[in-house]
Amino acid sequence: xxxxxxxxxxxxxxxxxxxxxxxxxxxxxxxxxxxxxxxxxxxxxxxxxxxxxxxxxxxxxxxxxxxxxxxxxxxxxxxxxxxxxxxxxxxxxxxxxxxxxxxxxxxxxxxxxxxxxxxxxxxxxxxxxxxxxxxxxxxxxxxxxxxxxxxxxxxxxxxxxxxxxxxxxxxxxxxxxxxxxxxxxxxxxxxxxxxxxxxxxxxxxxxxxxxxxxxxxxxxxxxxxxxxxxxxxxxxxxxxxxxxxxxxxxxxxxxxxxxxxxxxxxxxxxxxxxxxxxxxxxxxxxxxxxxxxxxxxxxxxxxxxxxxxxxxxxxxxxxxxxxxxxxxxxxxxxxxxxxxxxxxxxxxxxxxxxxxxxxxxxxxxxxxxxxxxxxxxxxxxxxxxxxxxxxxxxxxxxxxxxxxxxxxxxxxxxxxxxxxxxxxxxxxxxxxxxxxxxxxxxxxxxxxxxxx
Amino acid sequence: xxxxxxxxxxxxxxxxxxxxxxxxxxxxxxxxxxxxxxxxxxxxxxxxxxxxxxxxxxxxxxxxxxxxxxxxxxxxxxxxxxxxxxxxxxxxxxxxxxxxxxxxxxxxxxxxxxxxxxxxxxxxxxxxxxxxxxxxxxxxxxxxxxxxxxxxxxxxxxxxxxxxxxxxxxxxxxxxxxxxxxxxxxxxxxxxxxxxxxxxxxxxxxxxxxxxxxxxxxxxxxxxxxxxxxxxxxxxxxxxxxxxxxxxxxxxxxxxxxxxxxxxxxxxxxxxxxxxxxxxxxxxxxxxxxxxxxxxxxxxxxxxxxxxxxxxxxxxxxxxxxxxxxxxxxxxxxxxxxxxxxxxxxxxxxxxxxxxxxxxxxxxxxxxxxxxxxxxxxxxxxxxxxxxxxxxxxxxxxxxxxxxxxxxxxxxxxxxx
Numbered sequence: 001x002x003x004x005x006x007x008x009x010x011x012x013x014x015x016x017x018x019x020x021x022x023x024x025x026x027x028x029x030x031x032x033x034x035x036x037x038x039x040x041x042x043x044x045x046x047x048x049x050x051x052x053x054x055x056x057x058x059x060x061x062x063x064x065x066x067x068x069x070x071x072x073x074x075x076x077x078x079x080x081x082x083x084x085x086x087x088x089x090x091x092x093x094x095x096x097x098x099x100x101x102x103x104x105x106x107x108x109x110x111x112x113x114x115x116x117x118x119x120x121x122x123x124x125x126x127x128x129x130x131x132x133x134x135x136x137x138x139x140x141x142x143x144x145x146x147x148x149x150x151x152x153x154x155x156x157x158x159x160x161x162x163x164x165x166x167x168x169x170x171x172x173x174x175x176x177x178x179x180x181x182x183x184x185x186x187x188x189x190x191x192x193x194x195x196x197x198x199x200x201x202x203x204x205x206x207x208x209x210x211x212x213x214x215x216x217x218x219x220x221x222x223x224x225x226x227x228x229x230x231x232x233x234x235x236x237x238x239x240x241x242x243x244x245x246x247x248x249x250x251x252x253x254x255x256x257x258x259x260x261x262x263x264x265x266x267x268x269x270x271x272x273x274x275x276x277x278x279x280x281x282x283x284x285x286x287x288x289x290x291x292x293x294x295x296x297x298x299x300x301x302x303x304x305x306x307x308x309x310x311x312x313x314x315x316x317x318x319x320x321x322x323x324x325x326x327x328x329x330x331x332x333x334x335x336x337x338x339x340x341x342x343x344x345x346x347x348x349x350x351x352x353x354x355x356x357x358x359x360x361x362x363x364x365x366x367x368x369x370x371x372x373x374x375x376x377x378x379x380x381x382x383x384x385x386x387x388x389x390x391x392x393x394x395x396x397x398x399x400x401x402x403x404x405x406x407x408x409x410x411x412x413x414x415x416x417x418x419x420x421x422x423x424x425x426x427x428x429x430x431x432x433x434x435x436x437x438x439x440x441x442x443x444x445x446x447x448x449x450x451x452x
Numbered sequence: 453x454x455x456x457x458x459x460x461x462x463x464x465x466x467x468x469x470x471x472x473x474x475x476x477x478x479x480x481x482x483x484x485x486x487x488x489x490x491x492x493x494x495x496x497x498x499x500x501x502x503x504x505x506x507x508x509x510x511x512x513x514x515x516x517x518x519x520x521x522x523x524x525x526x527x528x529x530x531x532x533x534x535x536x537x538x539x540x541x542x543x544x545x546x547x548x549x550x551x552x553x554x555x556x557x558x559x560x561x562x563x564x565x566x567x568x569x570x571x572x573x574x575x576x577x578x579x580x581x582x583x584x585x586x587x588x589x590x591x592x593x594x595x596x597x598x599x600x601x602x603x604x605x606x607x608x609x610x611x612x613x614x615x616x617x618x619x620x621x622x623x624x625x626x627x628x629x630x631x632x633x634x635x636x637x638x639x640x641x642x643x644x645x646x647x648x649x650x651x652x653x654x655x656x657x658x659x660x661x662x663x664x665x666x667x668x669x670x671x672x673x674x675x676x677x678x679x680x681x682x683x684x685x686x687x688x689x690x691x692x693x694x695x696x697x698x699x700x701x702x703x704x705x706x707x708x709x710x711x712x713x714x715x716x717x718x719x720x721x722x723x724x725x726x727x728x729x730x731x732x733x734x735x736x737x738x739x740x741x742x743x744x745x746x747x748x749x750x751x752x753x754x755x756x757x758x759x760x761x762x763x764x765x766x767x768x769x770x771x772x773x774x775x776x777x778x779x780x781x782x783x784x785x786x787x788x789x790x791x792x793x794x795x796x797x798x799x800x801x802x803x804x805x806x807x808x809x810x811x812x813x814x815x816x817x818x819x820x821x822x823x824x825x826x827x828x829x830x831x832x833x834x835x836x837x838x839x840x841x842x843x844x845x846x847x848x849x850x851x852x853x854x855x856x857x858x859x860x861x862x863x864x865x866x867x868x869x
Contacts, residue, residue, distance in 0.1 A: 056807045090728070097736060100726035105794050105799020109725065126804055133670070156739025159606045163694035164742050164762045168864070169591050273691060275586040310523040319576060320520075325583045348579055387530030388547055392646075393481040394809030 008256035010162070015291040029042045032418035034388060035398050037224075038231055039316075039406075042239070044217025044247040045050045049402050049412065052225040052394045059227025060124040061133050062399040063141070064407040066222070067215035068117045068336070070255060074186065076207050078195015081114040082158055087121065089094065089150045091140035099136055105438050106132065114193055117336040118407050124395075127228045134241040141221065144212055148205050155200065160366060162194050170273040174448040178280050182263035182340070182444040188255055189338070190263070220250035222406045224399040230420035258284050258338040259292075259442065274450045276325075277353060282342035283443040287335035289408055296333035298433035299341060301425050303331040304380035305372055306363070306434075307343060308335075311379070314345070317363045323351050327360070336408040341437055353447050368439050371431035459807055461817065461827055464646075466656035469663055471644035471653055472817040472827070474807070482648040483552055483810035484560075484658075485545035485818050490636050492614035493674035493752070498867045499624050501581060501616015501787050503537035503636070506629045510544075511567035512537045514559070519576075522559065533563065539614045540674040542636050543818075547811050550649050557662055565665050568630055582618045592696035592762065595688045596861035599757070600698040603683040604859060610677055610752055629635050639663055640734040641670030645817035648810040677705075677754030680859075688762050688863040695768040695864030697777070700758035701857040706750045706823040712833075713840050713848040714748065719795040720787045721853070722746030722759055723779070727794075729782065733774050734761060740771040750823075757852065770866035776855055783853040786846025800834040844866075 003251050038050045071174070072079045090096040103110045108125030110133075123133045135152040166172045183190030194200070221240065225234050262284075288296040305315040307329025318324035327345035391397040405415040457755040495502045513535055526533055529552040544564070565591045588594035605611030616624075630823060634788040642663065646655050680702040704714060715759045721729040722745050730744045746759030763771040789794070807813050819823070820829055862869055
């Protein structure tokens with residue numbers, strides 16, 4: 001699961017994205033930061049951010065490690081995710097399986113997630129229990145037990161998770177094969193985060209402990225606290241619980257470059273469990289941290305005007321025309337390395353795959369030739385930023401956005417001022433980004449088809 | 453011991469409408485939620501999905517704004533406005549920044565009073581709904597769920613898919629949709645809740661402007677939930693490496709006088725989080741599943757106790773056997789004192805966490821009203837929960853859990869079932 005600036009907002013705001021009201025409020029001398037996060041670093045290298053929240057007497061902790069599925073060792077996809085599971089199997093001060101129980105006993109909840117770029121652990125509790133969750137999280141950073149005797153039962157859980165999420169769902173199986181076709185089954189970007197089944201089965205305790213030793217160092221982590229706790233109290237408690245963890249060398253991300261061409265430029269998959277066809281196409285694309293970074297924000301605008309729902313070019317040409325049930329594009333520039341710009345479309349019954357693909361390609365070709373209009377770019381910027389401040393409603397979105405940004409090496413300003421940055425994107429930049437990616441970047445086009 | 457958390461809920465009355473409000477100006481956001489009884493309960497046989505399709509069409513063009521213009525108006529102002537139909541109700545709601553509140557009000561009113569129901573929009577949404585209905589049957593989860601409810605309630609709306617099927621959606625006419633909305637969108641019968649940066653007086657005025665133009669009268673009440681039809685075990689064969697099981701039996705409704713004792717029992721037995729008996733036995737100890745849970749699914753004034761688990765085809769029989777054993781053990785012995793203490797601590801301590809975002813607050817207020825709770829229900833909740841003894845909980849466990857009555861659907865290629 002990925003939770004970054006765009007997706008957090010998308011889930012937080014459903015239909016709406018971000019506010020012209022904000023753009024207006026933000027226009028005078030300097031735009032105001034979205035969250036007003038405080039940001040500092042401990043002597044051992046741990047990066048800390050604090051976002052005040054006063055609606056209810058509660059606090060949340062998110063600890064992000066700058067290592068996700070993409071950091072899995074060769075031939076051992078799934079290590080980052082398996083380790084996430086095993087982090088709940090005890091540390092010196094917390095018994096096996098007690099972490100969640102102790103949080104729940106105080107009325108709190110906790111969970112964790114692994115994305116391509118990060119592994120993150122989070123809890124929410126009543127504000128007076130901040131010390132407890134900091135102490136337990138710091139304890140497993142310093143010395144997770146990863147007990148061998150619980151490895152096999154948890155491997156069973158992970159394999160069942162893989163079956164549930166992927167193997168028992170034809171669309172999920174197709175998406176997994178599609179990503180592997182573009183990047184390669186053993187490329188960091190082409191492997192599933194949960195891991196290939198045979199590789200999950202091969203993961204040893206040494207693989208997990210090795211990943212923890214390499215990546216779970218204070219200097220490789222970002223701690224985000226949000227809640228109704230005074231800042232000096234947060235600083236004191238963070239020092240108390242995390243300050244004593246010794247500094248140690250943290251492995252840097254070491255990603256292979258993107259392949260110069262798609263491994264399989266075309267993939268056709270027939271699946272007996274599928275009832276309706278699905279078209280996917282993805283181009284390798286730069287992000288805010290890799291490749292031609294200047295294209296990243298313009299690509300977000302491009303994705304909105306090309307395939308961001310009703311009013312977008314693909315929606316008009318494919319959905320409103322009656323060719324497709326749905327059609328859209330996606331792009332997320334918040335990534336630690338190269339990423340993807342993707343398109344998906346489902347044909348209406350009776351529309352052949354050829355006809356739909358041709359129509360989609362036609363829309364893209366026109367956009368490359370003529371570029372977007374000023375009005376389209378202005379509309380997209382308005383709609384992308386209109387609901388930015390809705391991220392203040394609730395206390396999960398802010399720490400996810402801040403932690404996600406900091407742990408891929410971007411500065412805090414990248415998230416605090418993202419509405420102003422998106423608003424500064426010009427039509428010419430969107431056109432340049434479209435021309436840099438869509439005509440020539442390595443890409444894969446794929447069809448999922450019913451078998452009969 | 454957690455600090456007691458009190459939530460000041462206000463009752464706002466205007467023009468015959470009543471809304472519950474949690475006012476909070478710390479964030480410049482307002483959420484408003486409302487609902488009517490009805491929904492898919494009144495879909496004509498063979499036209500399942502009518503209420504659902506009609507509700508979705510409300511934001512696909514209204515007044516002089518065709519679909520694309522209506523959507524642009526919402527997105528330009530960052531307004532999240534939506535309508536949906538459940539099995540026994542239709543709900544609407546929006547969330548927006550306070551600067552966008554007048555526009556949210558205008559568009560919500562327009563959607564309810566002057567939906568266009570343009571033919572193109574109907575066909576576009578119908579195609580989307582049909583694709584969704586077909587895709588839901590591509591997975592064991594979708595198949596097992598569909599079969600479970602159909603078998604448990606063969607002659608009642610609770611047994612039919614509220615989103616419709618490919619066939620029923622194809623049969624729905626524009627007149628069906630207009631008729632549904634005409635019966636549903638009324639000035640009376642509304643349940644309303646608001647949360648966020650809005651004062652009671654402003655909310656009262658907003659309610660009047662938003663709902664006053666709707667036709668008088670109240671939608672009809674959906675038919676009460678009939679007795680759960682026990683059906684034993686059914687296997688739906690489909691090619692999948694993993695089998696999905698849905699299991700359950702008759703439950704209790706949210707207005708049951710001992711509902712809070714049931715909440716404690718279910719928290720211990722199969723509730724959320726990572727520490728229930730079922731999670732411990734089936735997931736943690738044996739590694740048979742990624743997740744297992746059981747809860748009360750309340751609706752139509754009643755309730756069904758229902759759970760789900762997915763396991764490898766070769767392991768699902770064991771997962772279900774362990775589940776049945778736990779079912780019988782909890783029914784026979786009830787929870788332990790230690791389990792009681794932890795569950796009550798969680799249920800009392802977690803209250804504040806439900807009041808962090810405005811939509812969630814509004815939804816909590818909606819549920820309280822639907823379940824007939826008094827305004828100060830939450831204030832006394834911790835004390836009521838602590839007063840429930842282990843014996844009370846054991847009695848509830850005996851009453852609620854009936855291992856011999858379990859009905860199960862399994863989709864996949866299960867071995868040994």
